Amino acid sequence: MFRLEKRPTPSKFWLYATPPVAVILTMIAGGILFAAMGKNPFEVIRTIFWDPIFGEFAFYLRGQLLVKAGPLILIAIGLALGFRAGIWNIGAEGQYIMGAIFGAAVGLAVFPTESRWIFPVMVVAGAFGGWLWAMIPAILKTRFNTNEILVSLMLVYVAETILAKASTGFLKNPEGMGFPGSRNFSSYPAAQNGFLYEPLGLHWGGVAALVTAVLAYILLTRHQAGFQIKLAGQAPRAARFHGVSPARLVVMCMGISGALAGLAGMFEVTGPAGQISIDFNTGYGFTAIIVAFLGRLNPLGIVLAGFLMALTYVGGEMASTNLGLPDAAIQVFQGMLLFFLLAVDVLTNYRFRLAVGAH
Amino acid sequence: MTRPELLRVEGITKAYPGVVANSDVTFSIGEGEIHALLGENGAGKSTMVKMIYGLVRPDSGAMTLRGSAYTPGKPAEARRLGVAMVFQHFSLFEALNVAENVALGMENPPPMRELAARIRAVSEEYGLPLDPSRMVGDLSAGERQRVEIIRCLLQDPKLLIMDEPTSVLTPQEVEILFKTLRQLSSEGTAILYISHKLEEIKTLCDEATILRRGKVVATCTPRERTAREMAELMVGQALKTPERRLGAKGEVALAVSDLSVDSPIPFGTSLKGISFTVAKGEVLGIAGVAGNGQDELLLALSGELKSSPDKVRILSQPVGDCGPVERRRAGLVAAPEDRYGHAAAPDMSLVENAFLTAGVRKGLTKSGFVDWAGTRKFAEEIIAAYDVRTPGPDVAARALSGGNLQKFLMGRELMQGASVIVINQPTWGVDAAAAAQIRQSILDRAGEGAAVVVISQDLDELLEVADSFAVLNGGRLTKPRPTDGLTMDEIGLMMGGAHGMEVAHHVSA
Numbered sequence: 001m002f003r004l005e006k007r008p009t010p011s012k013f014w015l016y017a018t019p020p021v022a023v024i025l026t027m028i029a030g031g032i033l034f035a036a037m038g039k040n041p042f043e044v045i046r047t048i049f050w051d052p053i054f055g056e057f058a059f060y061l062r063g064q065l066l067v068k069a070g071p072l073i074l075i076a077i078g079l080a081l082g083f084r085a086g087i088w089n090i091g092a093e094g095q096y097i098m099g100a101i102f103g104a105a106v107g108l109a110v111f112p113t114e115s116r117w118i119f120p121v122m123v124v125a126g127a128f129g130g131w132l133w134a135m136i137p138a139i140l141k142t143r144f145n146t147n148e149i150l151v152s153l154m155l156v157y158v159a160e161t162i163l164a165k166a167s168t169g170f171l172k173n174p175e176g177m178g179f180p181g182s183r184n185f186s187s188y189p190a191a192q193n194g195f196l197y198e199p200l201g202l203h204w205g206g207v208a209a210l211v212t213a214v215l216a217y218i219l220l221t222r223h224q225a226g227f228q229i230k231l232a233g234q235a236p237r238a239a240r241f242h243g244v245s246p247a248r249l250v251v252m253c254m255g256i257s258g259a260l261a262g263l264a265g266m267f268e269v270t271g272p273a274g275q276i277s278i279d280f281n282t283g284y285g286f287t288a289i290i291v292a293f294l295g296r297l298n299p300l301g302i303v304l305a306g307f308l309m310a311l312t313y314v315g316g317e318m319a320s321t322n323l324g325l326p327d328a329a330i331q332v333f334q335g336m337l338l339f340f341l342l343a344v345d346v347l348t349n350y351r352f353r354l355a356v357g358a359h
Numbered sequence: 360m361t362r363p364e365l366l367r368v369e370g371i372t373k374a375y376p377g378v379v380a381n382s383d384v385t386f387s388i389g390e391g392e393i394h395a396l397l398g399e400n401g402a403g404k405s406t407m408v409k410m411i412y413g414l415v416r417p418d419s420g421a422m423t424l425r426g427s428a429y430t431p432g433k434p435a436e437a438r439r440l441g442v443a444m445v446f447q448h449f450s451l452f453e454a455l456n457v458a459e460n461v462a463l464g465m466e467n468p469p470p471m472r473e474l475a476a477r478i479r480a481v482s483e484e485y486g487l488p489l490d491p492s493r494m495v496g497d498l499s500a501g502e503r504q505r506v507e508i509i510r511c512l513l514q515d516p517k518l519l520i521m522d523e524p525t526s527v528l529t530p531q532e533v534e535i536l537f538k539t540l541r542q543l544s545s546e547g548t549a550i551l552y553i554s555h556k557l558e559e560i561k562t563l564c565d566e567a568t569i570l571r572r573g574k575v576v577a578t579c580t581p582r583e584r585t586a587r588e589m590a591e592l593m594v595g596q597a598l599k600t601p602e603r604r605l606g607a608k609g610e611v612a613l614a615v616s617d618l619s620v621d622s623p624i625p626f627g628t629s630l631k632g633i634s635f636t637v638a639k640g641e642v643l644g645i646a647g648v649a650g651n652g653q654d655e656l657l658l659a660l661s662g663e664l665k666s667s668p669d670k671v672r673i674l675s676q677p678v679g680d681c682g683p684v685e686r687r688r689a690g691l692v693a694a695p696e697d698r699y700g701h702a703a704a705p706d707m708s709l710v711e712n713a714f715l716t717a718g719v720r721k722g723l724t725k726s727g728f729v730d731w732a733g734t735r736k737f738a739e740e741i742i743a744a745y746d747v748r749t750p751g752p753d754v755a756a757r758a759l760s761g762g763n764l765q766k767f768l769m770g771r772e773l774m775q776g777a778s779v780i781v782i783n784q785p786t787w788g789v790d791a792a793a794a795a796q797i798r799q800s801i802l803d804r805a806g807e808g809a810a811v812v813v814i815s816q817d818l819d820e821l822l823e824v825a826d827s828f829a830v831l832n833g834g835r836l837t838k839p840r841p842t843d844g845l846t847m848d849e850i851g852l853m854m855g856g857a858h859g860m861e862v863a864h865h866v867s868a
Contacts, residue, residue: 009758010706223728223729224718224729234707237701238704241661242683242716243682243683
């Protein structure tokens with residue numbers, strides 16, 4: 001019989017080895033899944049992990065990687081700060097939607113004015129929208145001790161309803177011949193988030209994601225607030241003894257993650273998505289939870305994890321169009337990644353021991 | 360007097376990864392004998408009794424109970440063979456009454472009414488007053504211990520193991536307990552008594568086995584030895600008594616007036632109208648049985664619990680509504696009792712734990728950014744000054760032994776040059792040599808002009824360091840009195856005498 005034994009200090013080796021091992025285990029388990037579905041597992045895995053970077057259409061798909069990784073990284077970094085402090089914002093998807101609506105609404109309100117101030121104001125509005133949506137669970141938690149997991153999650157569905165209302169009602173394109181959806185930002189240069197360098201898929205959202213990663217890394221390793229976030233997550237009583245106010249921490253962490261999710265939504269709606277539409281959101285807010293953990297809640301790790309997850313998105317799409325794999329199978333595959341990550345993660349703090357004799 | 364042998368432990372060895380808890384331990388207990396297992400924290404006493412009680416299995420060695428091989432696989436088996444144990448930390452449900460708690464520990468509990476009658480009978484027979492229908496949450500620590508003892512006595516044990524039973528008792532309650540134990544002994548029940556309090560062992564025990572670092576270093580008859588001899592056997596070196604440097608008392612540094620706060624802890628004790636002052640250079644010792652408001656008092660002084668501004672004054676500055684950071688800035692440092700999770704973050708390094716409280720007073724932040732190099736230097740200073748045994752300052756706090764971590768945490772607070780120092784249980788779980796060192800540094804700080812509040816359940820410790828003495832009882836604080844000339848009897852009465860004796864009077868009347 002094996003038994004788990006707590007390590008005196010966390011293993012440095014497993015801290016870094018966990019993500020690659022989890023990826024390999026996911027490939028194996030995913031391969032078995034795909035084989036059971038009657039597909040050639042090696043071909044599917046190659047389509048997902050290899051083709052987007054080195055395959056026939058890589059010239060286009062490589063750019064798609066950053067387009068997809070950008071919002072994931074931006075959202076995941078915000079979530080990671082909260083997760084480190086033991087504050088579980090599960091509703092980034094809703095904050096992402098609200099950021100998109102607020103940002104888009106500001107731009108559309110002044111259509112067709114041309115001014116270089118329009119886009120920056122939209123950025124601020126987008127961050128504000130996400131922040132506002134995150135403040136609801138934050139304040140309910142600090143005032144009435146509600147559970148932020150449930151409240152933030154439920155607010156996703158409220159946000160989706162508002163999104164539907166926006167695209168069929170108050171933000172609907174007046175020249176859209178009655179079709180749902182807002183004006184397209186691609187035809188409104190002052191409010192458009194166009195590519196800065198197309199071959200890499202770089203737009204302002206990607207820039208924001210990479211800058212945020214560096215700032216978050218500095219915050220966590222050098223700044224007092226980063227220390228307090230880690231302390232509150234690891235030892236809440238020690239955090240109070242240190243002088244952290246739990247309520248302020250909740251407001252701060254929810255606020256940052258909400259604002260970053262809102263930013264991601266704003267950059268997406270004015271860039272790759274182009275317009276507010278009923279199905280504008282594609283689950284970045286939820287996938288970012290996986291990205292945050294896959295990146296060990298570490299901003300630099302999240303950048304790598306964001307690209308990996310983007311790869312499964314891009315490659316997954318290829319697999320579903322070229323090999324006829326259902327979307328659900330790709331989602332199961334992505335879910336497996338989180339599952340294996342958390343399972344292997346146990347080894348960071350525990351080790352297996354062959355139990356001799358006793359028990 | 361020779362007694363027939365009850366339990367023999369022969370060559371028992373038990374190793375955990377990285378540490379040998381017991382190595383070739385041999386001793387025997389006669390029927391009806393009160394046998395002391397003596398040793399410092401970490402000497403292997405607890406592991407030894409856990410093996411006797413069937414919680415842990417030895418790696419090698421043998422035990423015999425009344426001549427036949429004894430290898431309990433689980434506590435239920437040990438209980439069936441007549442071995443019972445009262446743990447240091449009680450396993451009772453506060454929201455259930457006494458009889459229900461006792462029933463929970465039995466394999467086939469009798470009907471409640473019958474059980475209550477048996478509890479009453481046993482409690483009267485052994486002079487341990489206890490009302491079976493009372494809620495455990497309302498009982499004092501001493502009364503809770505009685506629940507555990509009676510739970511054991513109902514099984515009619517041949518061997519009763521008691522782990523540090525007096526740490527939660529007032530002196531009067533200790534007397535009652537000893538009377539009970541002597542009665543049990545005279546009826547033929549052997550008692551294995553674990554303690555590091557030597558005077559108790561001298562008055563109570565027939566034989567003693569002394570453990571040091573997992574090995575038996577001596578067996579003796581406690582009555583024939585002095586406490587000092589036994590202490591030195593236990594520690595393995597000569598002990599130094601802390602010296603007090605008498606400084607003139609200065610102005611009042613900490614003033615608490617009529618402080619009442621509700622406890623944030625479930626079944627905790629709210630503070631009721633606490634008033635005291637501590638002058639510069641003075642050490643105030645606050646005694647009391649655990650759970651009488653010690654944790655709450657520390658929280659209210661450290662700033663984790665707030666009150667109105669003028670309830671707490673540091674150097675006449677009102678700080679009652681300030682949090683921990685502002686109070687540190689005003690000159691107060693505090694050290695909570697619970698090392699793992701309150702005073703320190705177990706998974707963080709010693710450097711990070713040094714920053715935990717010293718950031719403010721040591722100026723370790725610059726416009727919000729942490730000066731990690733400066734923090735590391737401070738952590739290294741603590742490690743050197745307090746002889747903390749660790750591979751380095753980057754080790755996680757949880758990797759240190761309890762005593763070593765306590766030395767580090769005491770150093771962290773005592774080396775900040777604070778004017779007011781509040782410590783809850785400064786030497787809990789620390790070996791005698793380190794405890795003496797910690798007490799010495801407390802006295803040194805007082806000698807340098809700091810006002811010190813030491814909250815402790817160890818009366819000997821308080822009498823050694825404190826200039827004045829007060830007792831927390833049910834969330835109220837007695838008026839502080841000078842320590843000089845206090846007798847144990849007076850202290851016992853300040854502690855509220857023996858709790859819950861009404862029933863006993865009623866019975867004997």
